[in-house]
Amino acid sequence: MRYLTARKRAEGKGAAHTGTGHHWSMTVSAVALAFLVPVWLYIFGRALGQSRDAVLETFASPFPAILTGLLLVVGMRHFAMGATMMIEDYVRGTARKMLVIFVISLAWMIGAVGIFALAKIAL
Amino acid sequence: MAEAKRVERPLSPHIQIYRWQVPMLTSILTRVTGHALVAGVLLAVWWLLAAATSDEYFTVANTVATSWFGDLVFTGSLWAVWYHYLAGLRHLYYDAGHGLDIPTAEKLGWTCIIGSVVLTVITILLVQ
Numbered sequence: 001m002r003y004l005t006a007r008k009r010a011e012g013k014g015a016a017h018t019g020t021g022h023h024w025s026m027t028v029s030a031v032a033l034a035f036l037v038p039v040w041l042y043i044f045g046r047a048l049g050q051s052r053d054a055v056l057e058t059f060a061s062p063f064p065a066i067l068t069g070l071l072l073v074v075g076m077r078h079f080a081m082g083a084t085m086m087i088e089d090y091v092r093g094t095a096r097k098m099l100v101i102f103v104i105s106l107a108w109m110i111g112a113v114g115i116f117a118l119a120k121i122a123l
Numbered sequence: 124m125a126e127a128k129r130v131e132r133p134l135s136p137h138i139q140i141y142r143w144q145v146p147m148l149t150s151i152l153t154r155v156t157g158h159a160l161v162a163g164v165l166l167a168v169w170w171l172l173a174a175a176t177s178d179e180y181f182t183v184a185n186t187v188a189t190s191w192f193g194d195l196v197f198t199g200s201l202w203a204v205w206y207h208y209l210a211g212l213r214h215l216y217y218d219a220g221h222g223l224d225i226p227t228a229e230k231l232g233w234t235c236i237i238g239s240v241v242l243t244v245i246t247i248l249l250v251q
Contacts, residue, residue, distance in 0.1 A: 027215065027218065030211045030214070030215065031215070033208075033211075034208065034211065034212065037204060037208060038208075041201070041204070041246055041250075042246070042249060042250060044167065045246060045247075045249070045250025046250050048170075048188065048189070048197070048250075049185075049189050052174055052178060052181045052185070055174045055181075056174060056175075059171065059174070068171075072168075075164070076164075079157070079158075079160075079161065079164075082154075082157050082158070083158060086154060086158065106161075110161075110164060110165065110168055113168050113169075113172055114168045114171060114172075116172070116175075117168070117171040117172040117174070117175040118171070118175075120175040120176075121171075121174065121175045
């Protein structure tokens, strides 16, 4: 016996069956990245091409380190969700599942490597 | 019964027969740049990991990151990130229900294309 009415199960979910959660997450991460990215581009661009000591000094300071950490977490989440959406648009069946798992894993992997490097430099 | 007359239904527009337009091109480019950016992120994170590891490893990664190949990846990624940035802002603007008429949408598309190139040049000059 179903305790939920058909209407209650369908309400607010739309064609995606999951409601607006995905869209809202992308909106929130996009706004966050709009603030993070320009500052990070400047810091990274300045550090690139310098000696190792200068690079370590840059990323050991609190602001660049926290900014880079945030960028990695928010950015890789944004990437994983966007890539999932693209795969869902163009691929079906088992290939879709494998590719979605691959991009989510790739995003976590990049994030973890970056956070490890940051921790090693900054702490 | 099986010989029932088939109804002539309109076909949905298809990418090969669609005339290319600015809003269409800029929408597709948003997806392309967003995904291509993973190349620049990989190179940057590898470079940072090498900096965290040792002098020898950093020399290897830094040589690659500052070679013509690194310049190509990072300059391409810089344009891609600025393009994706402007197109993302446009997306937020569209989501709020603005700019959806054709003349405005075309102008916003050109703003993304030209603006991304301008911002790329400014960033390169700033960080040199």
